[in-house]
Amino acid sequence: MNLSVAEAALPAAEPVMRRPSLAGRTRAGLAEALAEIGVPEKERRMRVGQLWNWIYHYGVRDFQEMTTIGKGLRAQLAEHFTLDLPEVTAEQVSTDGTRKWLLRMAPTGPRDRGAEIECVYIPEVDRGTLCVSSQVGCTLTCTFCHTGTQRLVRNLTTEEIVTQLMVARDRLGDFPNRSAPEGAFVPNDGGRFISNIVFMGMGEPLYNFDGVRDAIGVISDDQGLSLGRRRITVSTSGVVPQIGPLGGEMGTMLAISLHAVRDELRNELVPLNKKYPIKDLLEACRNYPGLSNAKRITFEYVMLKGVNDSDAEARELVRLLKGIPAKINLIPFNxxxxxxxxxxxxxxxxxxSEIVFKAGYASPVRTPRGRDILAACGQLKSETEKLSARARLMLEQDEAEAATVAH
Structure with missing residues (x-):
């Protein structure tokens, strides 16, 4: 579904400050909420466990469904909080089954209409992968990436990251006792729709370290959403100081957006390289906690015609990665x-790919997915951003005309 300019241009209603949602909160966050409504400290751990099970395992959206919690406490919770998820303002389904959701976050203040981000579900034969965002916009300016052309607005909160997974599970019928939507991909092994998460959406995850770390803690908790850390991949453009802490504190899989084998070219493609050059980046990779053949680093390499795709560059890539347990993910440019x-x-x-493979590295070519809905690598929040910009311009013109008439 595409938003039309006319739809985007309609002035939004003034945001109404709503009760805060408990969806996406950490255990500590739930405990704080219970303290706010006067639940005795000695009860909180048990109550947090109950809420956790209902919110994250069963995905309930109504406190009245929490039958293991007394009616009085359920009423208190409903009076002060909600279980709301971000609003799905647009959903697009690709011809290949990829689904992209435009999500509007809850307003953070009286003048905030709610930030918008996108996340993408990619169904495959042996897995279902959800690509999540960590920032509104992007702090980097990678020249081949459309997402990188959009300014950074802010970091997403822990709750806003976690609820992307919750929205996706909700839309796919991936919580217990929920029905899948018509045309949804159904795993042939009876497993869950979403088996893997990649932090490859909007933003640089390691520039939102605390939010991403805490979100992974919620996502990987085995009593709730229960996605193992080996099924979570955090992709970075090369924020070298945070790579070690990522492995030490989060223990996830690591992906590096490399894209070039020479600093001169990488400075152009990934300007962050001027601060953290290839030599420093690869040294951080060699020291990544837990690195082994069973926990290889994925190096992402976008294939740009006549720019970085020569035989010589393939051989140099192999030389650079010598001694690093790795696979090289070749990405046809979108x-x-x-x-x-x-x-x-x-x-x-x-x-x-043949040169890399013969040197002993797995070198799969990533199948482009969701190109027809701008959901492929590097395309997130692009058409929507342009429509929003047009809408803002039209609204500003209307306001200017109204001010002129008033005077």
């Missing part, structure tokens, strides 16, 4: 309006 780059020819991609 074009977007206004870009100066083109995707490498398929024969060139295959030749590049």
């Amino acid at each position: 074009p977007w309006p206004g870009t100066r780059y083109e995707c490498s020819d398929w024969e060139r991609i295959e030749r590049f």
Whole structure:
């Protein structure tokens, strides 16, 4: 479903400050909520456990469904809090089954209409992967990435990261006793729709370290959403000082957006490289906690025609990664309006992959998914952003005209 300019241009109603939601909160956050409504300290741990089970395992949206909690406390909770999730303002389904949701977060203040972000569900034969965002916009300016052309608004909170998974499970019928929507991908092994999460959406996760860390704690808790940390991958463009802490505190899989084998080119493609050059980045990778053949680092390499796809660059890539347990994920470039780059020819991609593979590295070519709905790698929050910009311009013009008439 696409938003039209006319729809986007309609002035939004003044936001109404709502009761805060408990969805997405950590255990400590739930305990604080219980303290606010006077639940005795000696009861809180038990009550947190009950809430956790209902919110994260069963995905309930009404306190009255929490039958293991007394009616009095349920009424108190409903009076002061909600279980609301971010609003799905648009859903698009690709011809390949990929689903993209535009989510509006709850307002954070009286003048805030709610930040918008996107997340993407990618169904495959052996897994279902959810690509989540960690920031509103992006702090980086990678020249091949459409998301990187949009300014950073703010970091997402822990709750806003966790609830992306909750929205996806809700929409897919992936909570117990929920029905899947028509046309949804159904795992053939009876497992859950979403088996893996990748922090590869909008933003640089390691520039929102605390929010991402705490969200992973909620997502991986085995009494709730229960996604193992080996099924969670955090992708970074190379925030070197935070790579070690990522492995030490989160223990997730690591992906590096590399895309070039020379600092001169990487400075252009990934400007963060000027601060943390390839040598420093790879040294941090060699020291990543828990690194082994069973816990390899994924190096992402977007294939840009005539830019980074030569045989010589494939051989240099192999040389650079020597001694690092790794796989190299080759990504056909996903074009977007206004870009100066083109995707490498398929024969060139295959030749590049062959060189890497013969050197002993797995080098899968990522199948482009969701291109028709701008849900592929590097395309998130693009068309929506442009529509919002048009709407803001039209609204500003209307306000200016109204002010002129008033005077």
